[in-house]
Amino acid sequence: MPETRDASVVSEPRTDAPLLEVRGVTKSFGSGRRRLTALDGVDLRVGRGQTLGLVGESGCGKSTLARVLLGLERPDAGTVRFDGTDPFALRGKDLLAWRRRVQMVFQDPFASLNARMSAADLIAEPWRTHRDVVPTPQAREKRVRELLSLVGLRESDAHRYPDEFSGGQRQRIGIARALALDPDLVVCDEPVSALDLSVQAQVLNVLSELRSRLGVTYVFISHDLSVVRYISDRVTVMYLGKVIEHGGVDEVFDRPQHPYTAALMSAAPVLDTSRDPGRREVQLQGEVPSPFDIPSGCRFRTRCPHAEDLCAHQAPPAVVRGTGADPHTALCHFPLEAAGAAEAGSAWA
Numbered sequence: 646m647p648e649t650r651d652a653s654v655v656s657e658p659r660t661d662a663p664l665l666e667v668r669g670v671t672k673s674f675g676s677g678r679r680r681l682t683a684l685d686g687v688d689l690r691v692g693r694g695q696t697l698g699l700v701g702e703s704g705c706g707k708s709t710l711a712r713v714l715l716g717l718e719r720p721d722a723g724t725v726r727f728d729g730t731d732p733f734a735l736r737g738k739d740l741l742a743w744r745r746r747v748q749m750v751f752q753d754p755f756a757s758l759n760a761r762m763s764a765a766d767l768i769a770e771p772w773r774t775h776r777d778v779v780p781t782p783q784a785r786e787k788r789v790r791e792l793l794s795l796v797g798l799r800e801s802d803a804h805r806y807p808d809e810f811s812g813g814q815r816q817r818i819g820i821a822r823a824l825a826l827d828p829d830l831v832v833c834d835e836p837v838s839a840l841d842l843s844v845q846a847q848v849l850n851v852l853s854e855l856r857s858r859l860g861v862t863y864v865f866i867s868h869d870l871s872v873v874r875y876i877s878d879r880v881t882v883m884y885l886g887k888v889i890e891h892g893g894v895d896e897v898f899d900r901p902q903h904p905y906t907a908a909l910m911s912a913a914p915v916l917d918t919s920r921d922p923g924r925r926e927v928q929l930q931g932e933v934p935s936p937f938d939i940p941s942g943c944r945f946r947t948r949c950p951h952a953e954d955l956c957a958h959q960a961p962p963a964v965v966r967g968t969g970a971d972p973h974t975a976l977c978h979f980p981l982e983a984a985g986a987a988e989a990g991s992a993w994a
Contacts (some may be wrong), residue, residue: 892973
């Protein structure tokens, strides 16, 4: 597969600007008392060639945010800028050209592939809409072989059907399909959660190699913190539709500022506890509040052992550590000291 981009589709890179920037995005569903706020003032910034890990409990808004980034849901408020362009302002051919630049790898490799289509047909499916990408049957056949090889499959696999592949091989086909249009951004929604551990490692290595070779940017959604740490450059933590912490992956994992982030990190399983003998799991009390009735002030206060009266009456400020355009930031009245997740966990036990 060629490593150069089509200049007619992809604009010249601008090193001084992020590929993707989200500011104050809000998205709600329903109305009245049954109004659910899935996203509440979300801010994101993703540089070219970076991988942003997106983590949080089920129902925190990760998948809704992914749909907004893909242009499948229009935000109620806020802005989305992709390479400086608002995709929601595009129409017709301009919108079609933008969709080529943003693709997705789905969670379930069994449900996301049509069982009646061969691997070659599945990979070539995007070209039915974007006919000018690979215009001739001969070029399409060659391109399919290139994409199969790129994701670690054999060229002879082109004419096999999904039920003839393992789960990891199916996900490789899904990755090849996402790359068929040579996108700038790929949204990966739990792409390895349905796979065995050994297969997960293989697929993650494929994604990492593709980023190195092609310069593709990922937004990587996952519940598995070890996976996020392995593949991500930066990580964003969400809670009830809000980004509560964001920063470099090592900073957030090793020196979390928000109590919820510290609790998530402490809950991640560790095989060798001797390397961190003081590590203790942070036990959160209660259940996640209903998104139909989000707590006032700090939305995490009902489960936070550090909560005080102030947390119920005022929204927490942004606490910034570091410098630059995208520093380590958390929303908390009483941020944790930079003592590491293990020490934070010990202090709470």
